[in-house]
Amino acid sequence: MGRWEPNARERLAKAALELYSERGYEQTTVAEIAKRAGLTERTFFRHYADKREVLFGGSVALQDLFVNAVAEAPGPAAPIDAAAAGLEAAAAVFDGRREHSRQRQAVIAANTELQERELIKLASLSAALADALRRRGVTEPAASLTAEAGVAVFKVGFERWTAAAEERTLSQVMRESLEELKAVTAGG
Amino acid sequence: MGRWEPNARERLAKAALELYSERGYEQTTVAEIAKRAGLTERTFFRHYADKREVLFGGSVALQDLFVNAVAEAPGPAAPIDAAAAGLEAAAAVFDGRREHSRQRQAVIAANTELQERELIKLASLSAALADALRRRGVTEPAASLTAEAGVAVFKVGFERWTAAAEERTLSQVMRESLEELKAVTAGG
Known part of the structure; x- marks a missing residue:
């Protein structure tokens, strides 16, 4: 060989x-x-x-895509719209990979160590997004809160997209989840 | 002895x-x-x-306070207002404990294992909040998104409250952070 x-x-x-x-x-x-x-x-x-990292081999690439899309969003875009551009870029990676993602979610849900590793991945993503937003001139706490909101939409949207009966694309589910977050924070 | x-x-x-x-x-x-x-x-x-759990001995009590306040918010309260009631209840625990909290934050920031444990604490809090909101009749994804938003405000607010020059109460900082989250998600 x-x-x-x-x-x-x-x-x-x-x-x-x-x-x-x-x-x-x-x-x-x-x-x-x-x-x-x-x-x-x-x-x-x-x-x-190691065998754990096989499940997280795409994390760095995903974070780079997400962060780059935030960085490259049009200059006047509001922070939340820059985060939305990141969500779109991240969602595109998963086209045609729903079944793979479902299996991965099930494996992670069954193991505490893997759940912890997933939390670390998301916390790292949030920190990188906040950093990208600050480089766009967004001040604190808006940068950190927008980054946390973006990661919340990613996390909840991803879970919904991998649910049994879901047929919409990840991009559609992410957009709807972001609209829902806007509605709940508006007190709706 | x-x-x-x-x-x-x-x-x-x-x-x-x-x-x-x-x-x-x-x-x-x-x-x-x-x-x-x-x-x-x-x-x-x-x-x-063990020596790690000394730093997390208050987590269960904090989560219970937070969740109970969400559960007991007035019936017609919007989900985000129920979450705000939880933030108020949680903030009250830290009255007079800023210096202690600053030291704890510094210890955790210096150790990866402790940071992971802190992430698990916050994820557990988010899951418990979403559960409390669903028991109030809030549907998904609104329940999970509101819970994530509440934890984001708690996390970012707590970091601000323990910053060097900060003198406002945790309750004030939490309220301001929630208002800021509302502003960023509204696209402001």
Whole structure:
């Protein structure tokens, strides 16, 4: 087997999620993930630090997309509209990935350690968004509150999008969740 | 030394925070905390599971206060006003405790494990608030979004209240942060 394997990273992620869904996260070993993907453990560790990180391999890219969209929103855009641009950019990543996302959500919901890792991911996203908003000239506490609001919409919207009967796109669900947040904070 | 020590729980919490601030959280042992408080390790473990939980001993009581105030808000109150009642009840707990809270925030900011524990506390609070709002008849996603908004205000407000130059009460800062959240989500 050569050192370079086409799509190794994606194959490992797919194999890991399959095994976590079938047997449970705790019961799955890196050796089993590598075997299912037709790769070696050594190749696994070239791509992921451990079996937990397979589930969070896209976090940095997602955060970058979200933050860049906030940074590049039109100059006069209100903070919440810049955050909305970030939500749109983030949502686009998940086109065609609802079933994968549902499986991932189920695996995370079944394990406390993974839930904690997910909370850290969202807190990191919120801090990065607040930073991007401050660089746009938004002052505190508006920057932090807008960032928290954006992450709340992402979190709640994502949960709704992965619910059993949901058929709308993530982008649609995010937009509706943002409108709903605006309505509740307006006292509606 | 008798089995029952007056104010043992508070004395241990005070001693722990002092030692964490002086020497760092990692460098402090349970034995040292007990000694500083003039108590035994055995007494420590009657009150706290470990040295981390000393910093989170008030979390359950805080969550109960917050949630009960939401549950008991006047029947016709809009969800965000019920959440505001919860913020008021929670803020009252911290009267006269700003210096303690500042020290605690500094200890937590210096340690990743403690930051994670704090995130779990806030996620648990958000889930409990959403539950209380649903029991008031608030539907989804409004219940979850209002709960997330309430926790965002609590988090950002608390950080502002513990900032160096801040002199207003936590209640005032929370109210202002909620108004600011309303302004940013309204696109202002």
